[in-house]
Amino acid sequence: MTRMAATRDGYGQALLDMATNEKVVVLEADLGKSTKSLHFRKAHPERTVSCGIGEQNMLLTAAGLAASGYIPFASTFAIFTERAFEQMRNGIARPNLAVHLCGSHGGTHTGTDGSSAQSIEDLGIYRTLPNVVVLHPCDDVSTRVLTNQLVDLGKPSYTRTARNKTPVFYDGREDEIEIGKGIILAEGSDVAIIACGVMVSEAMKAADELSKKGIEATVIDMHTIKPLDTQLIEKMAKQCGAIVTAEDHNVIGGLGGSVAEFLSSTIPTPLERVGVKDRFGESGQADEMLDLMEISAPFITAAAERAINRKQ
Amino acid sequence: MSKSIPELEELARKCRVEIVKMVHRAQAGHPGGSLSEIDLLSALYANYLRAKPSDPDWEDRDRFILSKGHASPGMYAILAEMNFITKQDLESYRVLGGVCQGHVDMKWCPGVDFSAGSLGMGLSFGMGCAIAGRLSNSERNVFVMLGDGEIQEGSVWEAAMAAKHHELGNLKVILDCNRIQNDDFCDTQMRMFDIPAKWQSFGWDVKEIDGHNMEEIVAGLDFLVGNDSNPAILIAHTVKGKGVSYMEDNPAFHGAAPNDEQFDIAMVELGEVHS
Numbered sequence: 001m002t003r004m005a006a007t008r009d010g011y012g013q014a015l016l017d018m019a020t021n022e023k024v025v026v027l028e029a030d031l032g033k034s035t036k037s038l039h040f041r042k043a044h045p046e047r048t049v050s051c052g053i054g055e056q057n058m059l060l061t062a063a064g065l066a067a068s069g070y071i072p073f074a075s076t077f078a079i080f081t082e083r084a085f086e087q088m089r090n091g092i093a094r095p096n097l098a099v100h101l102c103g104s105h106g107g108t109h110t111g112t113d114g115s116s117a118q119s120i121e122d123l124g125i126y127r128t129l130p131n132v133v134v135l136h137p138c139d140d141v142s143t144r145v146l147t148n149q150l151v152d153l154g155k156p157s158y159t160r161t162a163r164n165k166t167p168v169f170y171d172g173r174e175d176e177i178e179i180g181k182g183i184i185l186a187e188g189s190d191v192a193i194i195a196c197g198v199m200v201s202e203a204m205k206a207a208d209e210l211s212k213k214g215i216e217a218t219v220i221d222m223h224t225i226k227p228l229d230t231q232l233i234e235k236m237a238k239q240c241g242a243i244v245t246a247e248d249h250n251v252i253g254g255l256g257g258s259v260a261e262f263l264s265s266t267i268p269t270p271l272e273r274v275g276v277k278d279r280f281g282e283s284g285q286a287d288e289m290l291d292l293m294e295i296s297a298p299f300i301t302a303a304a305e306r307a308i309n310r311k312q
Numbered sequence: 313m314s315k316s317i318p319e320l321e322e323l324a325r326k327c328r329v330e331i332v333k334m335v336h337r338a339q340a341g342h343p344g345g346s347l348s349e350i351d352l353l354s355a356l357y358a359n360y361l362r363a364k365p366s367d368p369d370w371e372d373r374d375r376f377i378l379s380k381g382h383a384s385p386g387m388y389a390i391l392a393e394m395n396f397i398t399k400q401d402l403e404s405y406r407v408l409g410g411v412c413q414g415h416v417d418m419k420w421c422p423g424v425d426f427s428a429g430s431l432g433m434g435l436s437f438g439m440g441c442a443i444a445g446r447l448s449n450s451e452r453n454v455f456v457m458l459g460d461g462e463i464q465e466g467s468v469w470e471a472a473m474a475a476k477h478h479e480l481g482n483l484k485v486i487l488d489c490n491r492i493q494n495d496d497f498c499d500t501q502m503r504m505f506d507i508p509a510k511w512q513s514f515g516w517d518v519k520e521i522d523g524h525n526m527e528e529i530v531a532g533l534d535f536l537v538g539n540d541s542n543p544a545i546l547i548a549h550t551v552k553g554k555g556v557s558y559m560e561d562n563p564a565f566h567g568a569a570p571n572d573e574q575f576d577i578a579m580v581e582l583g584e585v586h587s
Contacts, residue, residue: 025447049443052477054470057436061474064440067418067425069371070447072440086430087467091437095419095427 003168007161007197008104010143012036015073017144018151019044025065027051027074029058035075035104035161055080059087059099066097071151078103078119078160085125092156093129099157100150106136106160107248108281108289109198115280118289119160123196124253126158127226133157133179134225136247136255138200141170142223145177153179160197162248164286167201169221182229188216191304192236195246196222196255198286199274199295203246206300217304228258230266237269242307244272246300248290251275270310272303315358317526324354324526327389328555329584330402334385336575338406341414344565345459346386348490348523348550353390355529356455356486360537365395368422374452375441380459380488381415381428382567388412388421396423432465434458435485439475442483453537457486461493464502469514475543476515484536485516485545488523490552492563511545523548556581 016039018024027049032038041048049065051058055076062072081088081103092099108118127134133155137143143161150157169185170176176183185200186207195203200221207217218240220232237243243263245256256273263269276293290296315323327350335341356376363373378387388405391397397411401421404410411421415429426437438456445452462468475483489507491498498504508518519535521528532546552566553559556578559570570578579585 025443047447049478051474052470054467054474056432056467057439057470057474060433060436060467060471061440061443064437064442065444066440067437068375068441068444068448070444087433087436090427090430091433095417 003171004165005140005168006163006165007137007140007143008036008163010137010140011075011102011104011147011159011161012039013140014144014147015040016043017148021071021151023069023071024151025049025070025072027058027062027072029053029055029076029080031076034077035102037075055084056087059084059101060091062099063091063097066099071098073100073102075102075104077117078106078122079117082119082122082125088126089129093131096131096155098154100159101157102159102161104161105163107162107198108276108293109248109286110163111286111289112283114283118281120250120276120281121253122158122160123225123249123255124257127258131155133227135159135179135223136197136225137223138197138221139166139168139170141168141174142177145174146179146223149179162198166198169200180224180227180229182232183221183223184218185221186217186219188218189240190215190217191242191244191308192218192220192240193244193246193300193304194220194222194233194255194259196225198248199246202290202295202297203300205297206304209297209301210304215304215308222255225255225258228262230262233259233262234267237263237267241311242270244274244300244303244307246274246295248295249275251277270307272307274300274303317530320355320358320526323358323393324351325583327354327386327393329579329582330389330392331385332556332570332575332578332582334388334402334405335569337403339569340406341385341569342382342567343385343569344492344552344559345380345383345488345490347554347556347559348552349383349457349488350386350389351524351526352486352488352529352548353386355526355533357390357394359530360533361455362452363423365423368396372450372452375425375438375454377426377434377438377454377456378416378428379434379456380431380462384412384414384416387416387424391421391423397421431462432467435468435471438483439471439480442480443478445482453482453484455484455486457488460487460489460491460504460507461498461501463504463507472511472514472516480543481540483543487545487547488550489547490550492552492561492566494566496563508547515542517542517544518547520547520549523550524554
């Protein structure tokens with residue numbers, strides 16, 4: 001049976017992994033229990049900085065630490081990172097300080113907390129900042145591996161994790177995971193589904209459904225939104241001739257937007273973008289939210305068929 | 313070697329001349345807040361700040377963070393006097409490719425520890441530097457200069473609260489209280505009432521001085537560096553545009569350059585040219 005886990009647990013585990021590096025420091029804004037930095041705090045209180053409920057101060061405290069030779073990992077809810085966007089822009093991205101920001105509880109999948117907690121724009125806004133690497137892993141294993149890789153990145157990053165459990169894909173496959181490289185989870189030549197985060201498992205379900213209809217789909221876990229693995233996308237465009245993107249994010253500006261920007265200026269290809277249709281969510285269970293937002297597996301399946309029908 | 317009071321006053325005078333020259337040359341920039349802060353910066357750099365012009369990235373240096381980063385001509389002037397940059401570099405103020413960017417920037421200018429530009433950011437950054445110093449078992453101090461208008465930014469108070477919570481005795485703020493902000497007098501824009509009481513209530517040690525009286529400045533900086541147990545703030549009462557008659561206490565010169573005629577008057581008033 002498929003193991004289920006939340007990506008935020010992978011983040012918490014990664015912080016413990018990197019604790020042997022004396023330069024790693026962790027910053028919290030009263031949500032360590034939720035983002036899972038609490039494990040690091042318990043083990044290394046002397047290298048954990050509580051910033052209270054003060055995200056703006058947290059990000060720039062992290063910047064000061066980075067400018068002084070430390071490697072700060074700061075986390076809060078994805079939505080609350082956005083309060084400190086200007087700090088991220090002017091205090092971190094502009095001087096290219098290697099602050100690693102994690103926004104947990106991203107997307108409508110966050111569920112019953114309702115629309116105020118469901119960031120649907122974080123990936124879009126952070127990817128518009130020069131120097132910033134943007135990650136959105138799909139399971140706890142890849143979150144753990146990618147977060148560990150950030151230690152040596154030498155530039156700022158934003159990672160979105162999710163509150164709720166999703167299927168795990170990478171047990172025993174840790175070696176395949178690398179920042180900036182999309183991962184092929186299923187291979188087919190009719191259509192390529194490029195997904196990130198909680199939508200990767202929905203994309204896999206869609207591929208199974210399509211297979212029953214005689215349509216063979218490639219599924220790519222695009223855990224790195226920026227820098228985008230354009231080489232892989234170009235290859236898929238040539239191989240499949242039809243592309244679908246799938247994300248629990250506004251259809252404007254995120255993964256779908258990134259892929260559209262690349263394809264339209266290099267290799268125009270029929271593209272269908274599955275994502276939140278420029279609207280806010282509401283309270284509901286995680287799976288109910290994906291249906292309400294029209295981004296769950298059946299919607300990906302339908303989008304794949306539309307993309308295939310658009311082939312010349 | 314430590315400079316005497318008259319030497320510090322002369323250093324500040326020379327910096328004032330460069331401030332006015334920079335802003336006049338660029339026909340843009342912020343002379344008012346540069347002239348109000350420069351007596352403080354002169355004493356700080358000449359007699360207190362542990363930093364090496366020959367090795368500006370020396371890891372164990374004291375940090376100086378100009379949070380009111382628009383007052384960059386003041387900082388560039390003192391950096392040139394202390395040989396972090398050259399006098400010729402001052403000509404690059406606001407010029408394409410120049411080390412003297414419009415707002416001080418750590419990626420562009422040697423001796424600059426913070427990329428400023430948005431108000432309300434420097435104290436938090438300084439807090440990170442102060443925590444780093446403590447984690448590294450370093451004796452280094454972190455000085456942050458804020459403007460009085462700047463403390464209208466709520467994020468300043470997040471940092472003020474956090475600095476005391478973390479007992480950052482190595483964090484020292486100098487508040488340039490020149491009473492004027494971009495559009496008008498602070499009291500017109502947003503009254504701040506009892507500023508010393510506000511910092512005291514956040515747990516900071518507070519001292520008030522006349523920010524243009526060099527003896528008081530030296531006593532104030534002694535207070536800051538002599539206090540390692542608690543975050544401390546030196547509230548310096550200053551005059552915006554100090555030293556140039558028509559700029560003094562005049563909101564119009566927060567962010568405006570003198571014309572040629574005004575420039576000539578300033579050079580006379582600052583003792584650079586004899587009338």
